[in-house]
Amino acid sequence: MSAAIETRDLTLRVNGETVGPLPVPVGTSLLDFLHEWLGLTGSRMGCGQGICHACTVMVEEEAGPREMRSCITGAHWFEGRSVRTVEGHAHTAPDGSLVLSPVQTAFIENFAFQCGYCTPGFVTGASVLVERLKRTPVRRDEVERVVTEALDPHICRCTGYVRYHQAVRDLVLATPGLTTA
Incomplete structure (x- = not known):
């Protein structure tokens, strides 16, 4: 008997567009979500430990944007937030x-x-x-x-x-x- 993968709906804004709600497995990194669900592969998997910063995205906040490492931050942390990937700069x-x-x-x-x-x-x-x-x-x-x-x-x-x-x-x-x- 196999165990079902637990999912939770995720809705966020990516590069100005609302995405979701989509059922995303709990524990999925934002980097995997961007690559696998949205086809946005510009942010890179470098070290996979949040050290190299090749995976960073911009999170829009009231005080201004900040960098977030998408390889070590779960996609669900971004629920309801606005994210800009490298594809969203141009x-x-x-x-x-x-x-x-x-x-x-x-x-x-x-x-x-x-x-x-x-x-x-x-x-x-x-x-x-x-x-x-x-x-x-x-x-x-x-x-x-x-x-x-x-x-x-x-x-x-x-x-x-x-x-x-x-x-x-x-x-x-x-x-x-x-x-x-």
């Missing part, structure tokens, strides 16, 4: 063309990736930082520290850190309203 223009986010554009302009496996996590981390700075700008002389703090949890096995940091630093310094004198 948008489609009225003419049908793809418009990259400022972070994605900065990464391309700085060739801020090598193999690209960790890039979704870095895009998410940098995007959370930019959103935070829109609400609470920092002094220009604090940009280096703030960028380092935001990107330090992210691991790049190809050692592309210099270009990731430079891209985010350049973006923050060039975007009006993110810094003060």
Whole structure:
């Protein structure tokens, strides 16, 4: 006799769209839910222990977005919440063309990736930082520290850190309203 897998309905917003209610097995990680139920494979399984941050997604909260590691956080924790995956950073223009986010554009302009496996996590981390700075700008002389703090949890096995940091630093310094004198 086999035991039935316990499921619970899950409803959340992903990249601006309501998803669910869907019966999802209890204990399913958000990363597995995104990959297997929604076909959103941009967030990556890196270490599977929440250390590398390749799996991060943005959780929209009243105080602003924050990063969450989707490989170690159960999908049901996100019940009723709004999540943005790396696929949700770009948008489609009225003419049908793809418009990259400022972070994605900065990464391309700085060739801020090598193999690209960790890039979704870095895009998410940098995007959370930019959103935070829109609400609470920092002094220009604090940009280096703030960028380092935001990107330090992210691991790049190809050692592309210099270009990731430079891209985010350049973006923050060039975007009006993110810094003060």
